[in-house]
Amino acid sequence: MVQGMLLLLLCQLAGEWLMVWLGIPIPGPVAGMLILLVGLMIYGKVPDFLRLPAEGLIRHLSLLFIPAGVGLMVFAQLLAQHWLLVLLSLVISTLLTLILTAWMMQKLEQRQQNRSKANGNR
Amino acid sequence: MxxxxxxxxxxxxxxxxxxxxxxxxxxxxxxxxxxxxxxxxxxxxxxxxxxxxxxxxxxxxxxxxxxxxxxxxFLLGPATVALAVPLYDHLARIRRLLLPILVTCITGSVFAAATALAVGIAMDGDSRLLLSLAPKSVTSPIAIGISEQIGGYPSLSAGLALLTGIIGCLAAPLVFKLLKLKSETAMGFSLGLSAHGFGTAYAMQTSALAGAFAGLAMGLTGVFSSLLLPLLVRLFGI
Structure with missing residues (x-):
């Protein structure tokens, strides 16, 4: 458990340092995720001491968003003034993005499956 | 006392x-x-x-x-890193679908920000507000970083990303029914891409496979948005 938590934090730290050093604008935690993924691919399995804290954190992911969400109160005035713009922008864009990406992913997936089937029959 | x-x-x-x-x-x-x-x-x-x-x-x-x-x-950081675990669990499937994943993710990341900006510009929004809206489909910790970089209000972006997450979970069942979507990978992927952590949590309820693809989409959207949004914003001239 402690080892696993330490490993997660080390990956994040490594990710943060690496991105600053390379001057790439990818946030540290995402870089850390990629580092850990590469590490797991090399190691060949997920060690038990990592699985426990990792799955615990992911299961309660939504709790971790609350402190930042409460921060919206700081912008109460701005939001009261522009609420329609914000709402329309978020709703329209999210709806269209969902439709486009779900449709695209399914189409591309089917095409790939058909192609690998065709290759298999040859 | x-x-x-x-x-x-x-x-x-x-x-x-x-x-x-x-x-x-x-x-x-x-x-x-x-x-x-x-x-x-x-x-x-x-x-x-x-x-x-x-x-x-x-x-x-x-x-x-x-x-x-x-x-x-603070735990958002290690939790994001931890998403490597479900990704690793579904690595074989991800490898097989690598091209569809990359194509959909790059298109989707740009599309999400571009449509949000377009609506904002059409309604004559103030530029700092628009810049805060741009990373709305990106998970909060990353949205904060992007917003800082392009000149929005970082904490407003984090909050707007949360609202996007809720809207995504509300809209997803309707959209999936409308498209008659059957593929769990497509459901998970589109949820993670457009509604980041909320979408991932929602997809996890459908299945572990959908959840893993949502986590993947969330991470990749974060990566591509960090790289592409600064360019997109310049393109829109904000």
Missing amino acids: EIGNFWVYFAARPLFWIVVTMIAFLVATWINRKAGGTALLHPVFVSMLMIIGLLILTKTDYNTYFEGAQFIH
Whole structure:
């Protein structure tokens, strides 16, 4: 458990340092995720001491968003003034993005499956 | 001791606001379950409203609250790193679908920001507000970083990303029905791409496979948005 938590934090730290050093604008935690993924691919399995804290954190992911969400109160005035713009922008864009990406992913997936089937029959 | 003094003592302790946040979340989760799990009463949304209400009632400012709540906020970092575990579990499938994943993700990341900006520009929005809207489909910790970089309000972006997450969970069942979508990978992927952590949590309820693809989409959208949004914003001339 402690080892696993330490490993997660080390990956994040490594990710943060690496991105600053390379001057790439990818946030540290995402870089850390990629580092850990590469590490797991090399190691060949997920060690038990990592699985426990990792799955615990992911299961309660939504709790971790609350402190930042409460921060919206700081912008109460701005939001009261522009609420329609914000709402329309978020709703329209999210709806269209969902439709486009779900449709695209399914189409591309089917095409790939058909192609690998065709290759298999040859 | 006067009740006023008592309050001042406790409200100043970081521990108090951690406890408040966790209790609010448990109560909100319970309310959500009672209401049949509707995304309209998303536990995060309900907890936010309860905590904001309490802060206003007790005349506490956000900085005081965050002194305690930052310890919960901090865990977002290692939690994002931890997403490598479900990704690794589904690696074989991800490898097979690598090209569709990359094509959809790059298109989707740019499309999400571009449509949000287009609506904002059409309604003549103020440029800092628009810049804060751009990373709305990106998970909060990354949205904060992008917003900072392109000149928006970082904490507003984090909040708008949360609202996007809730909207995504509300819209997803309708969209999937409309498209007659059957593929769990496509469901998970589109959820993670457009509604980041909320979408991932929602997809996890469908299946572990959908959840893994949602986590993948969330991570990749974060990566591509960090790289592409600064360019896109320049293209829009904001």
